[in-house]
Amino acid sequence: MRAIDLRSDTFTKPNRAMLECILDAELGDDVEREDPTVIELEETASRMLGKEAGLLTTSGTQANLLALMVHCGHGDEVILEKEAHIYYYEVGGMASVAGLMPKLVQGTRGVFTGDQVRAAHWGEDLHYPHGSLVAIENTHNRAGGCCWSLEQVADAADAIQELGMRLHVDGARIFNASLAQSCPVDRLVREADTVMFCLSKGLAAPVGSMLVGDTETIERARKIRKMIGGGMRQAGVIAAPGLYALRNMVDRLQEDHDNARVLAEGLRSIGFGVDMSTVQTNIVIADVSPLGMDADTFVLQAENIGIRIFAFSPTAVRFVTHYGIGPDDVSEVLERLTGHYPLPIPR
Numbered sequence: 001m002r003a004i005d006l007r008s009d010t011f012t013k014p015n016r017a018m019l020e021c022i023l024d025a026e027l028g029d030d031v032e033r034e035d036p037t038v039i040e041l042e043e044t045a046s047r048m049l050g051k052e053a054g055l056l057t058t059s060g061t062q063a064n065l066l067a068l069m070v071h072c073g074h075g076d077e078v079i080l081e082k083e084a085h086i087y088y089y090e091v092g093g094m095a096s097v098a099g100l101m102p103k104l105v106q107g108t109r110g111v112f113t114g115d116q117v118r119a120a121h122w123g124e125d126l127h128y129p130h131g132s133l134v135a136i137e138n139t140h141n142r143a144g145g146c147c148w149s150l151e152q153v154a155d156a157a158d159a160i161q162e163l164g165m166r167l168h169v170d171g172a173r174i175f176n177a178s179l180a181q182s183c184p185v186d187r188l189v190r191e192a193d194t195v196m197f198c199l200s201k202g203l204a205a206p207v208g209s210m211l212v213g214d215t216e217t218i219e220r221a222r223k224i225r226k227m228i229g230g231g232m233r234q235a236g237v238i239a240a241p242g243l244y245a246l247r248n249m250v251d252r253l254q255e256d257h258d259n260a261r262v263l264a265e266g267l268r269s270i271g272f273g274v275d276m277s278t279v280q281t282n283i284v285i286a287d288v289s290p291l292g293m294d295a296d297t298f299v300l301q302a303e304n305i306g307i308r309i310f311a312f313s314p315t316a317v318r319f320v321t322h323y324g325i326g327p328d329d330v331s332e333v334l335e336r337l338t339g340h341y342p343l344p345i346p347r
């Protein structure tokens with residue numbers, strides 16, 4: 001049986017055109033700033049996001065770490081959401097490498113307010129760590145791809161400015177947030193000092209993420225990237241498909257959002273618990289407890305009928321739509337779940 005892989009948009013594969021542009025890419029030593037393709041990518045990315053400069057990194061995790069290190073001194077406080085990717089999934093790099101103190105804020109669908117930032121900030125008492133950075137995640141992965149709106153970013157940014165802190169946006173899926181809200185991406189990140197976004201994931205490039213911000217900050221990040229082993233030589237082989245992705249793969253993310261909505265509605269109609277208000281982009285979180293089983297059991301059963309997903313919590317699983325998954329795949333998934341396996345779904 002053909003497997004339909006909805007585990008994550010990290011499983012996207014580059015298309016032929018993307019791979020072919022690697023063959024034609026002009027290359028040079030990027031540590032010496034002599035790779036024209038990397039330079040073009042960095043200029044294109046920063047222009048699209050409305051920032052002065054850009055830096056190609058090996059991964060989103062690396063770009064987030066660079067942002068933490070460039071904005072904060074050792075021992076500083078970083079305010080972030082309780083289930084932020086930086087806190088939850090980046091191997092504790094903020095503590096072990098950057099030496100930072102996380103101050104966690106409980107968001108609503110991944111979003112917190114300016115007042116929550118004010119309340120979380122330690123202040124300048126002799127006893128407290130210096131509060132230097134607030135990191136927000138747009139879209140928020142563990143909130144099921146929910147978006148920060150322009151107004152919500154502005155509200156947090158007001159507090160951040162008042163407190164003399166800086167704002168980093170973990171925008172691994174910032175183009176999803178922009179499309180879902182019909183908001184130009186540069187406007188959505190206007191208040192941010194730095195933004196990370198991924199060329200891999202929904203944009204389907206094989207490797208790489210970008211960090212963008214003002215020139216001085218990005219040049220300092222470039223040096224830290226070198227220190228942590230992220231200086232790459234003929235990195236145009238990575239930049240070429242990245243450029244292709246920025247030019248050709250952004251608008252099609254809408255297809256992933258449309259597919260996610262159809263999938264979510266279908267799952268609901270066959271008995272899964274889905275909160276449709278959280279289905280804003282390409283991620284669907286489905287509660288499997290109405291089926292009388294836990295998430296791990298369901299994941300195993302789904303694998304048997306060629307549906308690949310990840311458990312998200314003891315009771316919920318996550319489906320992610322992405323490049324390579326079409327409307328037919330979504331119909332097929334719903335058909336397999338309803339018809340091809342004796343799941344105890346109430347109909």
Ligand SMILES: Cc1ncc(COP(=O)(O)O)c(C=O)c1O
Nearest residue numbers: 059060061062085137141170172
């Ligand atoms: C919100 C968010 N930030 C950062 C990352 C890290 O990206 P990478 O896997 O390229 O390190 C991810 C990866 O899934 C993510 O979802």
